Amino acid sequence: MHTKQTVNEGLKRAYLITIPAADLTARIDAEIKKVAPQVRMPGFRPGKVPANLVKKMHGEALHGQVVNDTIRESVEKLLRDEGLRPAMQPEVGLNPDYAQGKDAEITVSLEVLPAIETPSIDGLKLEKLVVPVTEAQVDEALANIARQNKSYKDAPKTRKAAEGDQLIIDFVGKIDGVEFEGGKAEDAALVLGSGTFIPGFEDSLKGVKAGQEKTITVTFPENYQAKHLAGKQATFDVTVKAVKVETETTVDEEFAKSLGLDSLEKLREIMKAQLEQQTAGLTRTQMKRALLDQLAAGHSFEVPGTMVEAEFRQIWAQLQQEAAREDDPAAALKQIEDEKDEYRAIAERRVRLGLLLSEIGQANGVEVTQQEMTMLVQQAAMQYRAEDRERFVQYIQSDPMAAAQLRAPLYEDKVVDFLFEKAEVTEREVTMDELQAAIEADATVDAAAAKKAPAKKKAPAKKKAEAKAEVAPSAEAPAEDKPAAKKSPAKKASPKKVEASEEKPAAKKAPAKKATAKK
Incomplete structure (x- = not known):
């Protein structure tokens, strides 16, 4: 093996490693001798197949293996002999006109880590x-938790649903009079004004009362995730089972116990x-x-x-x-x-x-x-x-x-x-x-x-x-x-709206989802 440095500029280094054809041939012959005892061929006793036939059968594969092993070992030896500390993985290449029986020329390009004087840590x-953390901050944090854990109670049957009220509803969605997959639910909880359903759905339910049935017409957004529903007009037969109003959540012993404490x-x-x-x-x-x-x-x-x-x-x-x-x-x-x-x-x-x-x-x-x-x-x-x-x-x-x-x-x-x-x-x-x-x-x-x-x-x-x-x-x-990347279970379509999915790095792709109307 012959090594020649071709670049030495700043932290950049490049080398040309030449492996004589004779060395590669010798390694291939050694590999043939090693595998010959395991080769089986009709007409020959086990382990007695002539080397020239073994070479004819497996020479090309062994040649590729020897070249790859030689390149890896040569680069490792170069780094060791030259005392090189690569900043990143070296770029290694084999001359494009290489063929069996010729010298192999290996190019190695890399950047090395700089020599740094050990920083002094004295006098830092x-x-x-x-x-x-004050008690007032704890009180404020608990109040935020209470707001996030809203509770609702049944409103009087005469109450008309308003912004902030929670509805318990059944609904069936149809397009051109035909039910579509994922457009049906029972006992669905919907807070009016939350924006969780597609535009027009929640507004159409303002003013309804418990026990009321209503058919509403809405249009799925053009950018709706379920492409077969995007831009389509649909009707939803809605049954309002209950209208509930928000109750004040008190941070007390019962509240703590409701959180499992x-x-x-x-x-x-x-x-x-x-x-x-x-x-x-x-x-x-x-x-x-x-x-x-x-x-x-x-x-x-x-x-x-x-x-x-x-x-x-x-x-x-x-x-x-x-x-x-x-x-x-x-x-x-x-x-x-x-x-x-x-x-x-x-x-x-x-x-x-x-x-x-x-x-x-x-x-x-x-x-x-x-x-x-x-x-x-x-x-x-x-x-x-x-x-x-x-x-x-x-x-x-x-x-x-x-x-x-x-x-x-x-x-x-x-x-x-x-x-x-x-x-x-x-x-x-x-x-x-x-x-x-x-x-x-x-x-x-x-x-x-x-x-x-x-x-x-x-x-x-x-x-x-x-x-x-x-x-x-x-x-x-x-x-x-x-x-x-791992995938999440597919979700069915429902009248909840969607937003454009976020692009994730290649190593951590976002879970794949099928058509859904949820956020």
């Missing part, structure tokens, strides 16, 4: 903004713990931002473009999904297109910080245990259908880059926790508004810092893309290598 100072005191304890957990999460976000700012301020080095591109693709996919959910998707997409350079700068900052944290973690013995990794894989596998989970686990186990991508967020958090322990931390009590304002201010600083490059324009900071400030990306698996 952080301010921890603490929001104490022993007492109101227990409910308050749980709610206070949840609020404390929420504020602790925001406090950690603010501290992490401050920590990352201190690290970023003292380090500037070239980062691999392939890693930046991978991180940028993740940011961009998220932004496009968010834009698609806006009232004016076209305008939202145009806005993020105008700010594309800023998001790319944020991706570069994330990668740089990820490399810094990785260096700190390795220098200080921070690691993700095998038990933690096993739990991560199991949790990730639950995203997929049961029949695909084992395939996903095997994929993670066989692809080091995919495993690194899965491990990265947990590893980063463990390094951050390590730095929190080493830092000098002072606490200050603040209000929730002050804490949120501090987080938003830090996001502005982060984005502004990321944009400090002569070739990039100045513009307002973007909070969404920098919200996590989590880095250490790695190569994603090809979409065709990932298990298919």
